[in-house]
Amino acid sequence: MTLLLDTHVWFWSLQSPDELGKRCRTAVESPANELAVATISTLEQGQLISVNRIVFKGTLESWVRRGTAALGLKSVELSHPPAILAYDLPGTFHKDPADRMLLATAIHYDDPLVTADERLIA
DSSP states (O other): OEEEEOHHHHHHHHHOGGGSOHHHHHHHHOTTOEEEEEHHHHHHHHHHHHTTSOOOSSOHHHHHHHHHHHHTOEEEOOOHHHHHHHTSOSSOOOSOHHHHHHHHHHHHHTOOEEOOOHHHHO
């Protein structure tokens, strides 16, 4: 099964795996699962760096390269269908465009989104 990692799950998997819950860590580490990350997560990482909410060694480019290789991640590129769906989600949804895009990407590709974000889980 392909699992789409939320931005914070990707970050925690590499920088502080102890932040991951037991079920999440088991799913991420299972060889039965293929892991994916959406390119919107790279954009979100860049934004978090720019406001000093996260810090890591090297450049964003080198971190993404190392991080995708270390976890064997496949990249899910931005595309029009999930972008359209991002603002056509049912119910009341928060305004964060990255979260909208992540959820819409997971729905579009029918991949579970691995997240600790209660708003996305709901």
